[in-house]
Amino acid sequence: xxxxxxxxxxxxxxxxxxxxxxxxxxxxxxxxxxxxxxxxxxxxxxxxxxxxxxxxxxxxxxxxxxxxxxxxxxxxxxxxxxxxxxxxxxxxxxxxxxxxxxxxxxxxxxxxxxxxxxxxxxxxxxxxxxxxxxxxxxxxxxxxxxxxxxxxxxxxxxxxxxxxxxxxxxxxxxxxxxxxxxxxxxxxxxxxxxxxxxxxxxxxxxxxxxxxxxxxxxxxxxxxxxxxxxxxxxxxxxxxxxxxxxxxxxxxxxxxxxxxxxxxxxxxxxxxxxxxxxxxxxxxxxxxxxxxxxxxxx
Amino acid sequence: xxxxxxxxxxxxxxxxxxxxxxxxxxxxxxxxxxxxxxxxxxxxxxxxxxxxxxxxxxxxxxxxxxxxxxxxxxxxxxxxxxxxxxxxxxxxxxxxxxxxxxxxxxxxxxxxxxxxxxxxxxxxxxxxxxxxxxxxxxxxxxxxxxxxxxxxxxxxxxxxxxxxxxxxxxxxxxxxxxxxxxxxxxxxxxxxxxxxxxxxxxxxxxxxxxxxxxxxxxxxxxxxxxxxxxxxxxxxxxxxxxxxxxxxxxxxxxxxxxxxxxxxxxxxxxxxxxxxxxxxxxxxxxxxxxxxxxxxxxxxxxxxxxxxxxxxxxxxxxxxxxxxxxxxxxxxxxxxxxxxxxxxxxxxxxxxxxxxxxxxxxxxxxxxxxxxxxxxxxxxxxxxxxxxxxxxxxxxxxxxxxxxxxxxxxxxxxxxxxx
Numbered sequence: 001x002x003x004x005x006x007x008x009x010x011x012x013x014x015x016x017x018x019x020x021x022x023x024x025x026x027x028x029x030x031x032x033x034x035x036x037x038x039x040x041x042x043x044x045x046x047x048x049x050x051x052x053x054x055x056x057x058x059x060x061x062x063x064x065x066x067x068x069x070x071x072x073x074x075x076x077x078x079x080x081x082x083x084x085x086x087x088x089x090x091x092x093x094x095x096x097x098x099x100x101x102x103x104x105x106x107x108x109x110x111x112x113x114x115x116x117x118x119x120x121x122x123x124x125x126x127x128x129x130x131x132x133x134x135x136x137x138x139x140x141x142x143x144x145x146x147x148x149x150x151x152x153x154x155x156x157x158x159x160x161x162x163x164x165x166x167x168x169x170x171x172x173x174x175x176x177x178x179x180x181x182x183x184x185x186x187x188x189x190x191x192x193x194x195x196x197x198x199x200x201x202x203x204x205x206x207x208x209x210x211x212x213x214x215x216x217x218x219x220x221x222x223x224x225x226x227x228x229x230x231x232x233x234x235x236x237x238x239x240x241x242x243x244x245x246x247x248x249x250x251x252x253x254x255x256x257x258x259x260x261x262x263x264x265x266x267x268x269x270x271x272x273x274x275x276x277x278x279x280x281x282x283x284x285x286x287x288x289x290x291x292x293x294x295x296x297x298x
Numbered sequence: 299x300x301x302x303x304x305x306x307x308x309x310x311x312x313x314x315x316x317x318x319x320x321x322x323x324x325x326x327x328x329x330x331x332x333x334x335x336x337x338x339x340x341x342x343x344x345x346x347x348x349x350x351x352x353x354x355x356x357x358x359x360x361x362x363x364x365x366x367x368x369x370x371x372x373x374x375x376x377x378x379x380x381x382x383x384x385x386x387x388x389x390x391x392x393x394x395x396x397x398x399x400x401x402x403x404x405x406x407x408x409x410x411x412x413x414x415x416x417x418x419x420x421x422x423x424x425x426x427x428x429x430x431x432x433x434x435x436x437x438x439x440x441x442x443x444x445x446x447x448x449x450x451x452x453x454x455x456x457x458x459x460x461x462x463x464x465x466x467x468x469x470x471x472x473x474x475x476x477x478x479x480x481x482x483x484x485x486x487x488x489x490x491x492x493x494x495x496x497x498x499x500x501x502x503x504x505x506x507x508x509x510x511x512x513x514x515x516x517x518x519x520x521x522x523x524x525x526x527x528x529x530x531x532x533x534x535x536x537x538x539x540x541x542x543x544x545x546x547x548x549x550x551x552x553x554x555x556x557x558x559x560x561x562x563x564x565x566x567x568x569x570x571x572x573x574x575x576x577x578x579x580x581x582x583x584x585x586x587x588x589x590x591x592x593x594x595x596x597x598x599x600x601x602x603x604x605x606x607x608x609x610x611x612x613x614x615x616x617x618x619x620x621x622x623x624x625x626x627x628x629x630x631x632x633x634x635x636x637x638x639x640x641x642x643x644x645x646x647x648x649x650x651x652x653x654x655x656x657x658x659x660x661x662x663x664x665x666x667x668x669x670x671x672x673x674x675x676x677x678x679x680x681x682x683x684x685x686x687x688x689x690x691x692x693x694x695x696x697x698x699x700x701x702x703x704x705x706x707x708x709x710x711x712x713x714x715x716x717x
Contacts, residue, residue: 006350006357026350026360033349034342041370071483071518075496083499090507105503139610181610186334186368193364196373237605277639 002032017211018054019204027195037153037174039189042197045241048177052134055173061123064133066115068141074148078158079117082110106162116152120168131172139178146188153191200242202229208242213249223260224249230290236281240272247271262287318344324383328366331375339366478519479615490514522615523554527603529622530587531561531594537652537679541621544685546576556611560599561589596626596665597633604636608643615645617692621679623653626665634668641672648691650679
């Protein structure tokens with residue numbers, strides 16, 4: 001259901017096991033109210049994609065997802081005609097001695113709907129709620145695709161030459177995420193509500209870990225989150241995100257660790273740190289200091 | 299003629315409600331501080347405020363931020379402006395005082411065309427003295443071949459102002475021919491060896507099911523990215539200017555090029571260089587960069603680049619052009635470490651060093667020795683010839699064989715006369 005206030009947005013997100021801060025909830029509420037796309041930026045693993053999933057869950061619709069990559073084109077993002085089936089229909093008609101009309105060939109049945117088009121059409125299971133479309137990692141697509149998106153984002157319509165203009169009766173909620181591997185054009189940002197997602201505070205991260213890695217004991221979760229918060233404070237090439245924190249708690253639980261000790265940290269550090277330089281930086285003494293509760297100097 | 303407006307008063311703007319006026323004002327102030335905001339942003343902001351509880355500061359802040367920000371780096375300034383604007387009775391004075399020193403950092407300075415200014419300035423004396431246009435004529439005429447040749451081999455440091463302008467002209471009129479690289483992607487083509495089944499089927503449907511013609515696909519080609527790291531410290535200033543003009547010319551023919559300047563800190567000037575007019579672009583950059591002709595901290599600048607930009611800009615066989623004299627006196631170990639890291643990100647690193655103009659150049663300085671093992675090629679960069687030679691280098695995407703660390707490539711001038 002559509003939330004009626006910011007507080008209700010927060011509680012509904014929490015019901016989906018997504019713990020947002022108030023600012024994110026405000027922006028999300030506004031996106032629903034103003035029918036604007038949401039542009040989320042942030043380091044990898046801070047919950048951008050998860051927010052879209054939580055929103056789809058909250059509205060009770062299926063999440064439509066468009067993963068961007070270099071060379072993404074309209075045929076795989078918007079729609080394509082089902083040519084083999086069209087040819088089959090032509091052959092069948094030929095066998096019957098008919099000559100099919102263009103209209104019957106360019107019919108809805110032969111239209112392969114890709115995520116962008118599907119987002120404009122109502123969800124057959126839930127026609128009363130807006131659809132949720134996630135355009136993931138827009139920075140991976142090339143610039144022409146951004147320009148192509150502009151029409152869809154501002155008008156919520158696409159034109160298919162054989163059929164005409166398809167316009168969304170109920171504008172979908174579009175979430176665009178970017179990892180900032182390149183700057184996205186201002187014209188695209190201009191049409192969206194912008195939200196920068198940073199690392200969460202300790203309490204919120206603890207909530208997230210508790211919800212997503214329940215197999216780890218509560219004491220272990222607290223220790224792990226504290227450790228990660230201190231780890232983010234040291235000079236790292238890539239600080240661990242929330243996704244890493246969840247993975248780590250699960251890894252520790254899987255290994256049967258009840259309490260953090262230097263040995264278990266060292267054994268599982270590869271879950272948190274993915275660069276050799278960072279692993280070298282987090283050596284024995286550093287880990288001991290982080291475990292002891294003091295942020296090491298430097 | 300409107301009878302209800304008194305004659306002695308200027309026409310007043312439509313009285314907006316207080317909130318609307320405040321929001322517009324806030325938008326305008328942020329725009330003065332360098333945010334790219336249009337009146338449409340103010341309209342959107344007002345609409346957003348209708349949906350939320352405007353008594354709750356945090357909600358107002360979040361809403362305005364979502365509409366007015368376009369990057370995380372703008373956030374601190376926005377927050378500070380917001381706090382002052384919506385709390386302090388004397389917000390405006392304070393806000394202005396706070397924003398003013400920052401305007402030079404963030405705000406796009408007024409556009410000006412040097413050539414336009416020159417044109418206007420040149421016009422007045424021309425009217426007064428009839429012999430002036432003759433000289434102007436001679437100057438704008440295309441350079442003769444010998445002029446070109448002479449200029450191309452001149453050291454940038456020894457150029458006079460006039461020669462500078464001629465050189466700029468020379469650079470501007472060049473169009474670089476750069477290498478294309480085959481990608482994994484396929485795109486539609488007229489001929490080839492790979493059939494494009496979808497496109498062929500599309501055609502067949504249009505021909506009522508007759509497969510009369512085949513469509514093909516072939517590998518798409520794309521220019522590999524180039525990242526230029528340019529040292530703008532005092533010892534480099536004349537060269538960096540020349541290289542900037544050269545960059546501008548390169549930028550026009552290359553879609554994926556990023557340019558960073560560094561002295562004591564790193565500045566991304568890619569956007570400014572997109573400006574069509576090279577003079578405008580360089581003026582913009584000069585106003586954006588605060589450490590022009592200052593000291594150098596190469597190691598720290600490289601560290602900043604590696605951390606913030608390397609993963610974003612160095613994807614897919616990128617060439618890094620590192621323009622510096624390599625003279626860094628402190629933190630040699632940091633320099634060495636960051637250079638090694640950069641080496642792992644980049645497809646190849648070409649070091650352009652103006653010091654190579656000295657035939658007796660030997661890599662003695664510790665900074666230079668720290669950089670040298672990690673670069674693929676070392677080239678001179680002190681005159682136009684050496685920059686043009688760079689174009690051939692960019693046209694070849696293969697990685698050069700690793701260079702023996704103790705022997706830098708000799709400059710292209712040949713042997714010094716006394717040998």
